[in-house]
Amino acid sequence: xxxxxxxxxxxxxxxxxxxxxxxxxxxxxxxxxxxxxxxxxxxxxxxxxxxxxxxxxxxxxxxxxxxxxxxxxxxxxxxxxxxxxxxxxxxxxxxxxxxxxxxxxxxxxxxxxxxxxxxxxxxxxxxxxxxxxxxxxxxxxxxxxxxxxxxxxxxxxxxxxxxxxxxxxxxxxxxxxxxxxxxxxxxxxxxxxxxxxxxxxxxxxxxxxxxxxxxxxxxxxxxxxxxxxxxx
Amino acid sequence: xxxxxxxxxxxxxxxxxxxxxxxxxxxxxxxxxxxxxxxxxxxxxxxxxxxxxxxxxxxxxxxxxxxxxxxxxxxxxxxxxxxxxxxxxxxxxxxxxxxxxxxxxxxxxxxxxxxxxxxxxxxxxxxxxxxxxxxxxxxxxxxxxxxxxxxxxxxxxxxxxxxxxxxxxxxxxxxxxxxxxxxxxxxxxxxxxxxxxxxxxxxxxxxxxxxxxxxxxxxxxxxxxx
Amino acid sequence: xxxxxxxxxxxxxxxxxxxxxxxxxxxxxxxxxxxxxxxxxxxxxxxxxxxxxxxxxxxxxxxxxxxxxxxxxxxxxxxxxxxxxxxxxxxxxxxxxxxxxxxxxxxxxxxxxxxxxxxxxxxxxxxxxxxxxxxxxxxxxxxxxxxxxxxxxxxxxxxxxxxxxxxxxxxxxxxxxxxxxxxxxxxxxxxxxxxxxxxxxxxxxxxxxxxxxxxxxxxxxxxxx
Numbered sequence: 001x002x003x004x005x006x007x008x009x010x011x012x013x014x015x016x017x018x019x020x021x022x023x024x025x026x027x028x029x030x031x032x033x034x035x036x037x038x039x040x041x042x043x044x045x046x047x048x049x050x051x052x053x054x055x056x057x058x059x060x061x062x063x064x065x066x067x068x069x070x071x072x073x074x075x076x077x078x079x080x081x082x083x084x085x086x087x088x089x090x091x092x093x094x095x096x097x098x099x100x101x102x103x104x105x106x107x108x109x110x111x112x113x114x115x116x117x118x119x120x121x122x123x124x125x126x127x128x129x130x131x132x133x134x135x136x137x138x139x140x141x142x143x144x145x146x147x148x149x150x151x152x153x154x155x156x157x158x159x160x161x162x163x164x165x166x167x168x169x170x171x172x173x174x175x176x177x178x179x180x181x182x183x184x185x186x187x188x189x190x191x192x193x194x195x196x197x198x199x200x201x202x203x204x205x206x207x208x209x210x211x212x213x214x215x216x217x218x219x220x221x222x223x224x225x226x227x228x229x230x231x232x
Numbered sequence: 233x234x235x236x237x238x239x240x241x242x243x244x245x246x247x248x249x250x251x252x253x254x255x256x257x258x259x260x261x262x263x264x265x266x267x268x269x270x271x272x273x274x275x276x277x278x279x280x281x282x283x284x285x286x287x288x289x290x291x292x293x294x295x296x297x298x299x300x301x302x303x304x305x306x307x308x309x310x311x312x313x314x315x316x317x318x319x320x321x322x323x324x325x326x327x328x329x330x331x332x333x334x335x336x337x338x339x340x341x342x343x344x345x346x347x348x349x350x351x352x353x354x355x356x357x358x359x360x361x362x363x364x365x366x367x368x369x370x371x372x373x374x375x376x377x378x379x380x381x382x383x384x385x386x387x388x389x390x391x392x393x394x395x396x397x398x399x400x401x402x403x404x405x406x407x408x409x410x411x412x413x414x415x416x417x418x419x420x421x422x423x424x425x426x427x428x429x430x431x432x433x434x435x436x437x438x439x440x441x442x443x444x445x446x447x448x449x450x451x452x453x454x455x456x457x458x
Numbered sequence: 459x460x461x462x463x464x465x466x467x468x469x470x471x472x473x474x475x476x477x478x479x480x481x482x483x484x485x486x487x488x489x490x491x492x493x494x495x496x497x498x499x500x501x502x503x504x505x506x507x508x509x510x511x512x513x514x515x516x517x518x519x520x521x522x523x524x525x526x527x528x529x530x531x532x533x534x535x536x537x538x539x540x541x542x543x544x545x546x547x548x549x550x551x552x553x554x555x556x557x558x559x560x561x562x563x564x565x566x567x568x569x570x571x572x573x574x575x576x577x578x579x580x581x582x583x584x585x586x587x588x589x590x591x592x593x594x595x596x597x598x599x600x601x602x603x604x605x606x607x608x609x610x611x612x613x614x615x616x617x618x619x620x621x622x623x624x625x626x627x628x629x630x631x632x633x634x635x636x637x638x639x640x641x642x643x644x645x646x647x648x649x650x651x652x653x654x655x656x657x658x659x660x661x662x663x664x665x666x667x668x669x670x671x672x673x674x675x676x677x678x679x680x681x682x683x
Contacts, residue, residue: 039278051320051457052316052319052457068457070324071322073321073322076315078316078320079315082311082314082316083312083313084314084316084317085312086245086249086308087311087312088248088249088252088253089237089245089252098321101238101241101322102321102322105261127252143317
């Protein structure tokens with residue numbers, strides 16, 4: 001059974017099809033890089049897979065079940081464009097909150113552990129609104145990984161990250177892959193993503209223009225896929 | 233995780249965030265006090281007739297000050313796309329909604345409990361005459377305002393003019409609850425307890441609360457998940 | 459096909475109106491209120507038509523939430539707009555009546571006040587729609603609002619009536635005599651004419667809404683290319 005299965009999914013905004021008949025599969029332990037121009041539908045697809053929106057047609061199955069089911073959501077980690085942590089709370093309070101919401105056995109311990117793993121343990125009681133950009137992003141990463149999800153969905157995670165945050169994220173993603181977790185990430189930063197990716201899917205105007213394993217050519221020349229599949 | 237525990241976690245989070253900054257509470261309290269003062273120029277506070285309409289006055293103050301707090305409810309989730317994380321978490325939409333409603337309820341109640349003595353002093357109203365009955369009216373009336381206000385806060389969260397839209401949308405909807413609360417409060421602070429003459433207002437208020445709570449819990453999923 | 463149906467209904471409505479107005483103007487004047495009482499032939503059916511509209515709006519909203527089919531959303535908005543128009547006409551005719559009978563343009567009686575609040579409620583529906591750009595979210599949020607509004611209508615009426623039992627005020631539209639039997643037939647015919655008119659206006663508005671949706675999606679497609 002694939003970890004993530006997108007089966008004939010269409011998504012409409014009014015009558016306009018933002019996603020058209022998307023068929024994708026991500027086997028467990030794989031890392032799928034979703035690439036495409038702005039407006040191709042990457043964010044829409046990721047958000048639909050994550051369960052923020054329901055598809056107009058078709059089905060999404062994560063670990064065999066719908067993304068809206070409670071069990072599935074417990075196993076899902078999402079990083080979107082925003083950091084999804086509260087400015088008025090401290091780093092520790094934020095992680096403890098999510099630990100509680102995800103019903104972790106010991107939210108405090110998990111929060112402290114992940115603060116350490118993302119290098120934020122010294123500022124655990126600092127309010128997020130006082131953090132630098134890089135610190136905020138590392139906290140966002142901690143939040144997504146906190147509950148040890150089996151499936152990670154990341155929407156342009158490397159965009160606007162500083163070097164330290166990129167290093168942290170890459171390390172965590174490699175550890176996750178080694179632990180047979182599944183990752184789907186959309187990206188413009190082809191190099192960082194393609195180094196991790198086992199598969200690549202190119203989205204163009206709401207349709208899948210290419211879907212296959214990530215080859216060495218792609219990693220050495222990131223523009224290769226675009227050129228090959230007509231996006232120029 | 234138990235449903236009610238989820239609700240409490242969400243409510244606690246909202247309350248903790250609000251008390252850290254106190255932005256909305258302070259604005260709401262200040263607004264309530266300003267309106268109370270302003271009204272004293274529309275009606276002579278020492279006149280007997282003013283005492284008769286004081287119940288209505290009080291709930292207009294509560295409704296306006298409450299709208300300020302209710303607005304914050306979902307807009308605080310917008311800042312860093314926090315709403316995404318909440319919707320993605322294994323919390324039911326109903327639990328999330330109820331947690332926020334509970335936090336709003338506590339905050340509005342707090343503002344009212346501060347505004348009441350001030351109101352009593354400014355308008356020379358003996359509001360403690362039937363204290364527990366008045367508290368009952370406050371409890372029920374507040375819940376009506378909170379429930380509708382929280383749902384509509386979710387409906388207007390993405391709008392540019394949400395501070396203006398929210399009051400415009402909720403006040404007609406709240407008319408039955410506000411009318412009931414105004415009438416009952418008017419009676420209670422001018423010396424008439426709740427008897428079988430005016431109990432229909434209490435029934436109206438309770439019915440309003442029950443019905444719209446049920447409808448909100450059923451429909452909130454559609455609002456939070458596209 | 460739908461157009462022909464609309465034309466037919468429109469023609470019947472116009473014919474009915476012409477006939478009714480002729481008959482109504484020939485009717486004897488009501489004892490206490492004089493000629494103005496005849497406004498009830500228009501005033502009351504308009505309110506009833508607006509109520510039908512709100513029921514259809516509820517149907518459209520619920521069906522949209524269940525099926526996510528935009529034709530139900532189009533139905534909901536079309537019928538709400540038409541209903542608002544009729545309700546406004548109801549308010550205006552009621553106000554005219556009040557002016558003639560009581561000398562005031564507005565006196566906060568039960569029915570007119572309820573109509574006013576319901577008008578504000580559903581006007582909020584249109585305001586909400588106008589403020590949301592994205593079509594799916596607009597339709598979903600509007601549908602939720604419409605359901606809330608529908609449930610609020612009876613509560614609004616009862617709370618205003620309860621208010622009036624404790625703070626009595628003028629009551630309009632009651633005639634001391636009873637409504638004559640042969641007048642009921644004309645009333646029913648006018649009711650039919652107004653309902654047909656509402657249906658025609660809804661169909662026209664529906665067509666416009668569907669065309670607008672098509673244009674919007676074409677525009678989005680053009681931008682994407």
